[in-house]
Structure formats: C-alpha cells, structure tokens
Amino acid sequence: MNRYMLKGFGYPFLIGIFISFLLVPGVYGEHSPIGLDVVQPHTIRIGSFFSGGKVTVRAVVPYGDQVALRIIGPREELALMRKGRVGGLWMNVQQIHFKNLPKVYLLWTSEKVAAMERGGAAKATQLNYLSILSGSLETNNQEEESLLLNELIKLKEADHLYQIFEGTVRIKPLEQGVWDQADAILELPPKIYPGSYGLELLAFKEGKGRLVHSSTLEVKLVGFPALISGLALQKGLWYGILAVLIAMISGLLIGIVFSSKGGH
Amino acid sequence: MNFSIYLPIAANSVNVFLLLGLGGLVGFLSGLFGVGGGFLLTPLLIMFGIPPTVAAASDSNQIVAASASGTYAHYRLGNVDFKMGIVLLIGGVIGGTLGVQLVKILRATGNADFVIKITYVAMLGIIGGYMFMESLQSMKKAPLAEELSASVQKPPSFYARLITGLPFKMNFEKSGIHISFIIPLLLGTLVGVLAAIMGVGGGFIMVPIMVYMLRMPMHVVVGTSLFQIFFTCVNVTIMQATFNHTVDFILALILLVGSSCGAQIGARISKRLKGDQIKILLAVIILVVMIQMLLGLVLSPKLLLSYKGGH
Numbered sequence: 231m232n233r234y235m236l237k238g239f240g241y242p243f244l245i246g247i248f249i250s251f252l253l254v255p256g257v258y259g260e261h262s263p264i265g266l267d268v269v270q271p272h273t274i275r276i277g278s279f280f281s282g283g284k285v286t287v288r289a290v291v292p293y294g295d296q297v298a299l300r301i302i303g304p305r306e307e308l309a310l311m312r313k314g315r316v317g318g319l320w321m322n323v324q325q326i327h328f329k330n331l332p333k334v335y336l337l338w339t340s341e342k343v344a345a346m347e348r349g350g351a352a353k354a355t356q357l358n359y360l361s362i363l364s365g366s367l368e369t370n371n372q373e374e375e376s377l378l379l380n381e382l383i384k385l386k387e388a389d390h391l392y393q394i395f396e397g398t399v400r401i402k403p404l405e406q407g408v409w410d411q412a413d414a415i416l417e418l419p420p421k422i423y424p425g426s427y428g429l430e431l432l433a434f435k436e437g438k439g440r441l442v443h444s445s446t447l448e449v450k451l452v453g454f455p456a457l458i459s460g461l462a463l464q465k466g467l468w469y470g471i472l473a474v475l476i477a478m479i480s481g482l483l484i485g486i487v488f489s490s491k492g493g494h
Numbered sequence: 495m496n497f498s499i500y501l502p503i504a505a506n507s508v509n510v511f512l513l514l515g516l517g518g519l520v521g522f523l524s525g526l527f528g529v530g531g532g533f534l535l536t537p538l539l540i541m542f543g544i545p546p547t548v549a550a551a552s553d554s555n556q557i558v559a560a561s562a563s564g565t566y567a568h569y570r571l572g573n574v575d576f577k578m579g580i581v582l583l584i585g586g587v588i589g590g591t592l593g594v595q596l597v598k599i600l601r602a603t604g605n606a607d608f609v610i611k612i613t614y615v616a617m618l619g620i621i622g623g624y625m626f627m628e629s630l631q632s633m634k635k636a637p638l639a640e641e642l643s644a645s646v647q648k649p650p651s652f653y654a655r656l657i658t659g660l661p662f663k664m665n666f667e668k669s670g671i672h673i674s675f676i677i678p679l680l681l682g683t684l685v686g687v688l689a690a691i692m693g694v695g696g697g698f699i700m701v702p703i704m705v706y707m708l709r710m711p712m713h714v715v716v717g718t719s720l721f722q723i724f725f726t727c728v729n730v731t732i733m734q735a736t737f738n739h740t741v742d743f744i745l746a747l748i749l750l751v752g753s754s755c756g757a758q759i760g761a762r763i764s765k766r767l768k769g770d771q772i773k774i775l776l777a778v779i780i781l782v783v784m785i786q787m788l789l790g791l792v793l794s795p796k797l798l799l800s801y802k803g804g805h
Binding site: 471 | 496498499500502503505506507555556558559560561562563564566567608612728731732733734735736737739741743744746747750751754755758790791792793794795796797798799800801
C-alpha cells in the first residue's frame, strides 16, 4: 500500500506540500511580516523652530533576534585640519582628506554592539564606527590611521552627528516563538544636514547579522530657513544688502522706541 | 515648550533666550561703559557653538543696527565730524575689503580660526590690560590719561614729527585739528582690517586711536567713531555675505534686539555707579575672555581635528 502511494503520488504529493508551505502566511515567504511596520514621519522638516527631529519606528523581526536600526547620511569627501604645535601654540598644520565618509551615522540597538557582533558579522552588517569608516583614509601607517579615525569620530560625536545608542530598541513578543516586535524612537540631532538618508533595519542572531529592510528618510529645509539659506547661497550680494537694510531699520526703530543714543 | 531657533547659515539650533541674553549682556556692558560689544560678543558666540567665521560676520551685521541708531543720535547733537569720518571711512572700506579677502584666503588655508583667535587674544589683552591699568591709576588718584596727555606734550616724538611732516594736510574744523589726511586714512584701514577679521565695529580700537593718535576732542570722537563704524560694518557685512556666505541674518537680528535693549538698561545704570569700579570689572571680564582664548592656544586641544574655516 505504502509502496503504491509513493510510486503513484510521491512527487506530486511532495510538490503540493512545498507549495502549500509557501502559501501559509507568516512564514518566510511573500507574506512574511518581517520589516519596518511603522516609520513616522518619512520626512524631517527643518523649520524656524527645529531643535532636532524624532522618528518613531516599529519593526517585526523573527523571535529571539537582536535588532539594530541605523541612519546613514550621504557619503562625502571631507577635508579636515589637523592641529599641531608650532612655536608653543596649537594651530592647524596639515589638511587631512577623508573620502566616502558618511555625513551622519546614528545607530540604535537592542543590545551592546560588541555582543551583537561577537560572531564576526559580515562587512555589510557591521555596526561599529571603524567598520563604517574603513577605507576612508588613504595611508599605509596603521597607527596614524587609527589615531585620525578616532579623532574624526570624536569630532563627529561632539556635533552629535555620529552616535550609538545601545539598548534603546525595545523588543517584545508579537507571536510567541515566531515574531517579535521592536520599537524605537530615533532622535536626530539639531545639526543634521538636509539630504537623503538611508534607514536600515538589521537583525542579529548568534552574532550573525543580516539586512532586513532598507529605505530612505528625507531631511529638508522648509519655510524661512529654506528661504534664507537659498538667498544667502545663491544671491549673496542681495542677501547682504537686505541684511544691512533690515538691521539699519531695526536699529533706528529700537533707538526711537528707547530714545536711544546707541552703543560704542 | 521649544525655545530653540534654527540658524540656517550657522546650521545649528540655539536657544533664543540664550542669544537674547548674550546680546543683552554685551549690550548692557556696552551701555554701561560706552564701548562696543562686538569684541566680547564674537568669542561668546564661538563658546556657544556658532562657527567662528559665522559668529564674526553676523556680529558685524548686528553692529550695523547699533551704530545706525547711535550715529543718528549723535548727528542730532552735532557730535559727528563728517570730514574726518569720511576719510576714516575710505580707509575702513579699503581695510574691510582687504580683511574680507584675507579671511577668504585664511579659510582656504584653514587658518581663519587661528588668526581670529590670536587677533582676539592680542586685542583683548591690550584693551583689557590698558583699562585695568587706567582704572588702577585712577583709583590711586593718578589717572593714566593724565600721564598719557603729559607724555604727548613731550616734544618731539617720531610720531609727532611724522604727523607734522606728512603732505596733503587738511583742516578738520569740527575736531579742531590740522593734519595730513594720510594718517586717518591709514588708521581707518587698520581698523577696517581688524573689523573684518574680528567681526567687530572697531569702536574699542577706533576711540583710543582718535583720542591719542588723532588727538580729537572726546565728545566728537564717539559720534564720528559710530559714523565710521556704521559704514565699515555695512561694507563688511555685504562683503562677507557675497564672498564667504557667512552672515546669519536670523542670528544677527536676535542679537541686535537683545543688545539694543541691554544697552538702554546699561546706560541708565551707569549713571548711578562709580566709574572706576565698573571699569575695572569690565577690564577683568575682558581679561578673563582673553585668558580663556589664550589657554585654547596653549593647552593641548581636546580634538586634534577641526573643520576648515570654522565649519
């Protein structure tokens, strides 16, 4: 009996089971819920009263995975000045060129980065600063490269443009033993530049990471700052004349209001 | 509630009350002592995260407002020597233009911040030190001004021979002096260069120059200085906006509101206080700012890398 069944229905039977398996929702097929469920807002607007932005993110990941969310700014070439001592005074002594450098690197994780990467993550899913910056400085001197990259990181961290927030992604079970839900509020610094940013969701299990979702987050100047910035950069002369006229009128008006005789 | 305001050229967000407070504090000192506040305001802005070149350029913009109202008030009192002011102004425009180009070159070479800071250290040291000494002398009943005026009488110094020996003499009736116009032209140029580099109106340099080098009467000095500073800062603001794109108008506007109000309060309080004690206090403030900047040049920096041109 069993032998007949296998002979007569064996291959179609197995293919049928495989197709059914793919059609079951909630498994690693086209109906998998893995990814970013909520990203709010998609565009950060820098207006007159901007003091940093907030993006609310909700993601679904396989049960038991650790989660990393990161925002990576557009890559740029950057020339920085290196300070050195000349005649007892600290001054700029050398220009250092970095290439393919992310303007911004912000990372939020559910666990310590070192713990998440303990299995030796592939380059594309490495999270630490040095992996992101590798190859940005052309030098054969390892010690020099390490020093300058660490100084670069300190400089960017001082501006809050490079930041790592460990343990800030909250994970809770969504479907016991199958899915987890990850929630985070991504706070963007006041100094963030207008532009298009990459938003990535990475999941880690046993030290191995994989990119689960990738999308973009737009940051743009709006309203008065956009007007002022556009005018200052594109029509500098007229901007200067306007700035002088408004300052002059304001000064005279305030002087009249207070019956001022001015400073100096 | 969010009290931050975004400064599009400085590319940073700063608390609006902090800016009003900074402007108000410097305006208060300005009103109290009758000196310009730019030499204090620019380093304070740098301390609070405004890039140095933006701080300097925007400060020039806000001084346009203060000097406009001051010049108008002194014109009505008849305290402006327009002839002297115009010669100083021509020098100031030449100096300002040279200074802006100098800043542009320094930014390209990455030395703008260093030059701004070292110029500040030197100027704050000289002015602060002088004020401190003058106040001490005054408290000991031996005013430095008297010593200086006495030393001016000692004939004939190199400078005195230079003044009398130069051609193209002009009569400046309002100031009551008869000298070659080359002297105020060169001095105006010097102040213009410093104004462009430091982002100040030049009042705290121009006033001693007029009193001790051009020997003008004090009541004409303030009005004429303001007249010259107004046009110098107009020129510096337009040049910085055109070539360096470093004028943050929003920053300047908030500062001028704060400084104009602060100046009024300071001027009223100054009438009730003893001059020497207040002057020595200002000298200490100036010297503290100078020492803070000097330490920045002498002590090991926290970071070995910095952005070019202060950005």
